Amino acid sequence: MLSKILETLYTKVFINIIIGYTKSIVYTEVVSKGVVVSSDTKEFKTGTLNNEMHEHLKSCISQSPYHYITILDKSVNQGALPTCRDVKNYIDISTLHTVCVDNDWTFYTSQESIKDLKYEYQSVGVDLIFSPFPILVTFFKDKIDTSLSIFALVEEKNISLCVFNNGKLLYAEYLHIKNMKSDDNLMMDTILEDDEDEIALDLDDIDLDDIDADDDITSLEDFGDIEDLSNDLDIEEFSEAQEIVNKEDEKEVSAEDFNDDYNKFLMIQDSIHNFYQDEKYDSEFVEHIYIADSIGVSLDLKKYLEEEMFLTVVVRKIELGEKLSTMAKVEIL
Amino acid sequence: MRYSYIKPRRKTALSKDMQLLFTFFSVTLFMLFLTYGFLVFRDYRFDQNHAEILQEEKNLRVGIEDMKVKIAMIENQNILSERVFTKNSVLKDSIHNLFDLVPSRITLSQAKIMENGLILYGVTPNKDIYNFMLQAPLRSIFHRTYSSFYPLDNGWFRFVSTNYIDEEANDEY
Numbered sequence: 001m002l003s004k005i006l007e008t009l010y011t012k013v014f015i016n017i018i019i020g021y022t023k024s025i026v027y028t029e030v031v032s033k034g035v036v037v038s039s040d041t042k043e044f045k046t047g048t049l050n051n052e053m054h055e056h057l058k059s060c061i062s063q064s065p066y067h068y069i070t071i072l073d074k075s076v077n078q079g080a081l082p083t084c085r086d087v088k089n090y091i092d093i094s095t096l097h098t099v100c101v102d103n104d105w106t107f108y109t110s111q112e113s114i115k116d117l118k119y120e121y122q123s124v125g126v127d128l129i130f131s132p133f134p135i136l137v138t139f140f141k142d143k144i145d146t147s148l149s150i151f152a153l154v155e156e157k158n159i160s161l162c163v164f165n166n167g168k169l170l171y172a173e174y175l176h177i178k179n180m181k182s183d184d185n186l187m188m189d190t191i192l193e194d195d196e197d198e199i200a201l202d203l204d205d206i207d208l209d210d211i212d213a214d215d216d217i218t219s220l221e222d223f224g225d226i227e228d229l230s231n232d233l234d235i236e237e238f239s240e241a242q243e244i245v246n247k248e249d250e251k252e253v254s255a256e257d258f259n260d261d262y263n264k265f266l267m268i269q270d271s272i273h274n275f276y277q278d279e280k281y282d283s284e285f286v287e288h289i290y291i292a293d294s295i296g297v298s299l300d301l302k303k304y305l306e307e308e309m310f311l312t313v314v315v316r317k318i319e320l321g322e323k324l325s326t327m328a329k330v331e332i333l
Numbered sequence: 334m335r336y337s338y339i340k341p342r343r344k345t346a347l348s349k350d351m352q353l354l355f356t357f358f359s360v361t362l363f364m365l366f367l368t369y370g371f372l373v374f375r376d377y378r379f380d381q382n383h384a385e386i387l388q389e390e391k392n393l394r395v396g397i398e399d400m401k402v403k404i405a406m407i408e409n410q411n412i413l414s415e416r417v418f419t420k421n422s423v424l425k426d427s428i429h430n431l432f433d434l435v436p437s438r439i440t441l442s443q444a445k446i447m448e449n450g451l452i453l454y455g456v457t458p459n460k461d462i463y464n465f466m467l468q469a470p471l472r473s474i475f476h477r478t479y480s481s482f483y484p485l486d487n488g489w490f491r492f493v494s495t496n497y498i499d500e501e502a503n504d505e506y
Binding site: 065 | 334339344348
């Protein structure tokens with residue numbers, strides 16, 4: 001009774017942690033009588049709990065004794081199944097923690113990962129651990145109940161993918177994008193090979209007769225006057241060379257993004273392929289994909305999905321911190 | 334619907350130190366109230382005992398008054414008894430003296446002792462013996478003495494001696 005009275009007097013602080021591989025986000029919401037008083041997002045360039053993040057969490061905790069720390073599960077061994085009763089037919093649940101939703105489908109994670117999370121955050125404590133699947137389901141609630149589509153929550157290095165047919169889960173998989181350096185190179189090689197082929201094809205199309213050899217000679221002659229150039233011009237040329245180097249860096253970055261998106265596309269493709277092939281799942285042909293985008297996916301991924309898999313792609317931006325906080329509030333308030 | 338893998342920890346606004354402090358104050362307050370309650374109860378019992386004692390005192394005072402009355406009465410009775418005893422002793426002495434007073438030749442047949450007088454009935458061989466041996470001492474005792482003689486067949490006389498002591502004379506003494 002006394003604790004209930006005290007609880008109404010204090011504000012509640014919801015601290016939501018989204019752990020990434022290169023950065024982690026801490027989204028904090030201060031709630032008073034069900035109304036959000038203030039919110040704050042802080043980004044840390046770490047994938048684990050470091051001192052800076054620990055200090056920030058401590059300062060958030062100190063705001064109110066009624067604080068709730070929520071973490072989004074990043075366990076590789078997590079997923080969802082289209083049943084509650086026959087889970088054993090799909091996986092060995094002896095080491096898993098399962099949660100049944102509406103007596104219709106189940107999401108799970110390994111008990112070990114929950115223990116690990118609790119152990120890592122024991123200095124500040126953990127109150128709620130959410131799977132990305134219920135987040136995805138609540139985010140696309142309007143679409144899930146009325147269509148046969150693929151739904152994917154895209155994070156930095158993870159994709160939570162599921163297929164729903166009018167509210168009925170058909171298939172789900174948690175995809176982890178590995179650091180595929182060799183594969184990336186391989187993929188890049190193949191792309192380059194493709195490009196070379198295209199170049200070769202282009203070369204075939206070139207009519208050698210159309211080339212004006214005199215133009216090339218004059219340009220070479222211009223190049224021959226290089227000794228007459230002043231020092232100023234040398235400097236200008238040097239600066240141009242620098243720009244070229246910078247452009248090359250940008251190209252590398254975009255190449256990484258390109259690799260990531262292509263990897264994501266491949267993994268989605270593999271997963272859907274598995275859904276169609278595996279007899280355990282009631283596979284149906286899917287034409288739509290709804291992407292909950294938490295990192296800002298490039299248009300390339302959308303293009304791949306549209307062109308390679310002939311899917312209608314809808315990308316919807318999701319703020320994972322706010323979504324986590326909403327779910328935590330539903331559980332607590 | 335619960336979506337979290339784990340349940341949130343139980344939250345409390347009171348830290349461990351505060352809990353200890355509250356426990357300490359609670360115990361202290363409990364003990365204070367207990368002591369207060371005990372004192373209130375003792376006060377109530379004291380008042381009750383005080384009232385009982387006052388009532389008892391009142392009853393005892395009434396008893397003492399009764400006893401005083403009884404003592405006074407007993408003392409009066411004692412005085413009365415002593416007086417009666419004294420009177421009886423005096424009477425006894427008087428009777429004894431009276432019988433000592435009567436000579437052996439005179440025979441008394443009846444004696445009436447009154448508060449202020451003495452009436453003697455008897456037989457005397459002759460009037461002289463009576464006059465000298467009985468009337469003379471009677472006269473010394475009583476203020477007024479009256480004698481009457483009635484002759485008997487054998488020559489003796491029956492006499493009636495009436496003797497009075499005057500009250501006024503008595504009061505003087």
